[in-house]
Amino acid sequence: MIRVFLVEDQELVRAGFAMIIDAADDLRVVGQAADGRTALTMLRTPERQADVVLMDIRMPGPDGVETTRRLMAAVNPPRVVMLTSFDDDELLVAALRAGACGYLLKDAGPAELVAGIRSAVAGDAPVSPRLTRRLIDSFVRPVPVAAERNPALDRLTAREREILAAVGLGLTNVEIAARLHVAESTVKTHVGAILRKLNLRDRVQAVILAQSAD
Numbered sequence: 443m444i445r446v447f448l449v450e451d452q453e454l455v456r457a458g459f460a461m462i463i464d465a466a467d468d469l470r471v472v473g474q475a476a477d478g479r480t481a482l483t484m485l486r487t488p489e490r491q492a493d494v495v496l497m498d499i500r501m502p503g504p505d506g507v508e509t510t511r512r513l514m515a516a517v518n519p520p521r522v523v524m525l526t527s528f529d530d531d532e533l534l535v536a537a538l539r540a541g542a543c544g545y546l547l548k549d550a551g552p553a554e555l556v557a558g559i560r561s562a563v564a565g566d567a568p569v570s571p572r573l574t575r576r577l578i579d580s581f582v583r584p585v586p587v588a589a590e591r592n593p594a595l596d597r598l599t600a601r602e603r604e605i606l607a608a609v610g611l612g613l614t615n616v617e618i619a620a621r622l623h624v625a626e627s628t629v630k631t632h633v634g635a636i637l638r639k640l641n642l643r644d645r646v647q648a649v650i651l652a653q654s655a656d
Contacts (some may be wrong), residue, residue, distance in 0.1 A: 481509060514574050524542045547570045
């Protein structure tokens with residue numbers, strides 16, 4: 443059972459997410475909070491410990507960025523997935539740098555929300571496709587052509603570079619496996635090797651690197 447904690451200051455939005463999550467057989471809401479301070483206090487209690495925290499970026503008290511930063515300082519922190527809207531680009535980047543593993547739009551459908559939570563628990567980075575380009579644009583700035591080549595890429599094998607390019611397109615492991623005619627487990631192994639060799643925290647950073655290396 444995947445334990446989920448909701449942090450969202452809008453009660454109706456929070457209630458809607460809770461209904462969707464609790465309707466899934468393998469998910470359970472273990473707690474809810476309307477602000478960061480309350481969330482941090484509740485998440486310290488054993489009965490509220492969660493595998494995944496759905497975190498609103500804009501809320502009273504410490505916002506989602508600061509709340510995420512404090513959560514990441516704890517031992518064995520939960521995976522944090524940011525809940526955002528289209529006008530939160532700068533805060534979204536800051537949240538990812540603070541330790542969030544991915545992001546979902548608040549208007550995501552039930553299937554996308556549930557899949558994002560499962561993906562986070564599996565160690566992947568749930569990413570709303572509609573926001574990927576904006577996130578990349580927030581990270582990547584024009585640089586001289588001579589500086590574009592990242593020497594760390596030379597550590598990768600030809601297959602790993604191929605898979606990194608596919609990750610940069612926003613493809614899932616399943617989609618990459620189908621494209622390259624290999625097993626999904628093989629893709630997952632290669633992605634893990636890429637993250638390790640390039641010292642990347644998660645798939646989001648791999649997407650950013652792949653795009654900036656184009």
